[in-house]
Amino acid sequence: MGKDVKALLEQMTLDEKIAQLLQLATFFYKGAAGEGEITGPMADMGIDEDVVTNTGSVLGASGAKEVQNIQKEHLAENRLGIPLLIMADIVHGFKTIFPVPLAIGCSWNMELAEKSAEIAAKEAAVSGIHVTFAPMVDLVRDPRWGRVMESTGEDPYLNSEFARAFVRGFQGEDLTNDLNRVAACVKHFAAYGAAEGGRDYNTVNMSERQLRESYLPAYKAALDEGCEMVMTAFNTVDGIPATGNKKLMKDLLRDEWGFDGVIISDWGAVKEQIFHGVAADEKECAQKSIEAGVDIEMMTSCYPKHLKELVESGEVNEETINESVLRILTLKEKLGLFENPYRGASEELEAEVILSEEHRKVSRELATKSCVLLKNENVLPLQKEQKIALIGPFASSGDIMGAWSWHGRQEDAVQLQAAFKTKMDASNLTFAKGSDIETITEEQIQEAVSAAEGADVIVLAVGERADMSGEAKCRADIRLPQAQLELIARMKELQKPIVTVLFNGRPLDLHGVIDRVDALLEAWYPGTEGGAAVADLLFGDANPSGKLTMSFPYSVGQVPVYYNHFNTGRPNRPDAPDHYVSKYLDIPNEPLLPFGYGLSYTSFTYSEMNLSSKTLTPSEEITASIQVTNSGEMAGEEIVQFYVRDIAGEIVRPLKELKGYKKVWLEPGETKEVSFTITEEALRYFHSNLEFTSDNGEFHAMIGPNSTELTLLSFRLEK
Structure with a gap:
């Protein structure tokens, strides 16, 4: 029998209700690991122990023991025994x-993406966490x-599919x-990825039509999949900060989309409306955010300091407070916290589940699928009998997990050097750091030259x-640090084949890299099993299949640069x-390098495309099909992509x-037919009056291995 949260709400005082709307970091709570003096932080925020005792949620707790201690201490002091929601990134x-x-x-693998989130949830749950601030589905x-x-x-379509999977x-x-x-808590609502200048927390300025067409679909997909929470963005939307944006949060999210889950601010965002x-x-700040529908204020204290007086003065209706509290209590009930406030937390299960071989295996498989081969001039895969010089600041580094891996x-990450030693005779492997991330010395260069002298091939990491990269890690210069560009240049002078592996969190300006090396593998930050996955690919135990989902600019001066851009009245045509x-x-x-680009160790040949009909109607579909042949010598996976263009739209x-x-x-040598179904519904978009519909007229259907190498046929939509 579940908890009657409406009856519980009726027992709560106004102060207790308001405190439920506050989220504080772990260090405010008794029982936290490394617990220190908390009166200082409370004084800084203008709150007291009564507020902390009645808060609704905490962020940043880590580990079953700490979570259980915090929850136990909290329940001992909370008058109504309302458990905390434990949240983390x-x-x-x-x-x-x-x-x-x-x-x-x-x-482009939804099954593995879903599995990665399932494993992350399992490890987090046994450690006592109830809510994750993920997925982030901001279009970038x-x-x-x-x-x-x-x-x-x-891409809004692909982002939406991943949002659902996560x-x-x-x-x-x-x-x-x-x-x-x-x-799950989808973030950041809305359009945080469109910050001007690529600068974190910065202004977002776009039409509502563009917002709906490109940026909102992935959030909507996450909510359609049942996502329980939404986090507000730091940025403005149409001149109003998202955290106090009634049109965005109440009119769109609540009323139009029917979302009845919890909305939480990002860290400090309620108070940032002043700035x-x-x-x-x-x-x-408190009035604007509560009236916009923000249920939880994260790490500022505008709600506990001012909502009571706003209610008592009649400026805020207490029913608005009640609705927010009820949403929070309902989520706690859905998670079963009233019956089991320590839900899932278990030190025994932590030891059994976390970093298990099964979990590592999935991490390795996903890392293998995520790497993208950007260049290969007949030097990959490596031969295990070759003499190889492994050089670079990432050759023996565990710093391959990226931001938000807190x-x-x-030390748990598989380093590239260790993985190489499992693939080849160690006597054929030489190693040198070559440079640090941002500095290089002549001594390091000479060490790298010595390591490379007897090698058949150089692998640069x-x-x-x-x-x-990550939050607040914006960069105007997106080239590799100069020290590493110098290392590449000096290795080029040795006139040996060079294979380069990139570990990074953003598309880079690759000048000084791609033009100086014979093969280039984009590994991103591949995670705990990253070194093993990269070695699998470099030695041909796996065949690269990843394709870029974000374009690599020719120069930073192009950005924003993306494949699905508009034409102009004076396009740069060949004629x-x-x-x-x-x-x-x-x-x-x-x-x-365009969206959808990625090479393989084999080659794929595409036939001419075929359309089942040249005319599409609302009641009939068209099938677009093409023959794809593996024309190389190694088995492999190809990601066949289907694109459409509306030749003459209303906009x-x-x-x-x-x-x-x-x-x-x-x-x-194998050939398979790949087909895609075209429906009238797939051709709809937001018109100038925000009506979501399609246009009669000509369309282009395109199939190919990436967004630029495409076979094209025309068809017409007739309604």
């Missing part, structure tokens, strides 16, 4: 770390923004009874430290004059839009 793994989400995106187009590593890319993985089918799952310039003081440990068209004078318009339409993809495994 479990983004791409708990202690078994998976590739960063941008890398997972490049796998600017690699200067540090948080692109936390997104799955630049929510399924975290929550499962029965959140109440499956103690190995956690509630945005839309609130004069904390009291106005429970993961570098280079990239960004994990703390060079256009040399001037007075939309182009740069000094660089190409096109990215260096300008993108040059192409991903509408589907299929993964096909082919043995050497």
Whole structure:
């Protein structure tokens, strides 16, 4: 028999209700590991012990023992015995770390993405966590923004599919009874990935039509999958900070989409309305956020300091408070916390489950699928009898897990050098650091030269430290640090084949890298099993199949650069004059590497495309099909991509839009037919009046291995 949360709400005082709307960090609570003096932080926030005793949730707790201690101490002092919700950022793994989400995106593998979230949830749950602040589904187009590593890319369709997969993985089918799952919190609502200048926390400014078409679909997909929570974004939307944006949170999220779950602010975002310039003081911050529908204020105290007086003055209706508290209590009931406040937390299970061989195996498989082969001039795969010089700051580094892996440990990560030793005779392997991440010495260079002198091939492991991408890690210069570019240049002078592996969290400007090496593997931050996965690929024990889900710019001056852009009235066509068209004078318009790009150790040949009909109607479908042949000598997986263009819309339409993809495994010489179904519904978009409908007229259907190499046929929609 579940808890009657409505009856519980009626027993609560106004002060107790308001405190439920506050989330504090672990160090405020008795029983926390390393518990210290908490009166200082309370004084800084203007709250007292009564508020802490009645808070509704805590973030940042780690481990079953600590969570159980915090919950036990809290329940001993809370008058009504209302348990805490324990929340944390479990983004791409708990202690078994998976590739960063941008890398997972490049796998185009929803099954493994879901499995990674399921494992992350299991490890988090046995450690006492109830809610994860994930998935982040922000659409990203600017690699200067540090948080692109936390997104799955630049395409709304693909992001939506991953959003659904992650929510399924975290929550499962029965959140109440499956103690190995956690509630998911989709973020950051909305359009955080469109921050101007690629600078964190910065302004977002776009039309509502663009917001609905490109940025909202992935959030909506997560909610359609049953996601329990939404986190507000730091940015403005149409001039109003999201955390106090009634049109966004109440009119759209609550009323139009029917979301009745919990909305939580990001860290400190309620009070930041003062700095945005839309609130004069904390009291106005509290009023704007509660009226917009924000249920939980994270780590500022505008609610506990001012909501009571706002209710007593009649400026805020107490029923608004009641609705927020009821949503929080309902989530606690759904998680079974009233019956079992220590839900799932178990030191014994932690020892059994966390970093298990099964979990490591999935991490390795997903990392293998997530790496993208960007260049290969007949030097990969490596031969195990070759003499190999492994050089670079990431050759023996455990810093390969990326941001938001705060429970993961570098010492648990498989380093590349150790993985190489499992693949080949150690006597044929030489090693040198070559440089640090951002500095290089002549002594390091000479050490690298000595290591490479007798080698048949040089493998360079280079990239960004994990703390060079992630939140507040925005960069205007997105090239490799100069020290590593110098290392590559000096190795090039040896005139030996060079294979380079990149460990990084964003698309980089690859000049000085891709033009100086013979093969280039984008490994991203591949997680706990990263070294093993990369070695599997380099030695041919696995065949690369990943495809980019975010374009690599030719130069930072292009950004934002993305495949599904609009045309202009003066496009830079091959038959256009040399001037007075939309182009740069000094660089190409096109990215260096486009969305959907990725090589394999084999080759795939595409036939001409076929359409089952040249006319589409609302009641009849068209099938687009193509023959794909493995024309190489190694079995492999190809990700076949399907795009559509509306030639003449009511408003300008993108040059192409991903509408589907299929993964096909082919043995050497094998051919398979790959087909896609085109429906009228798939051609709809938001018109100038925000009506979601389609246009009569001509469309292009396109199939190919990436967003630029496409076979094209035309069809017409007739309604």
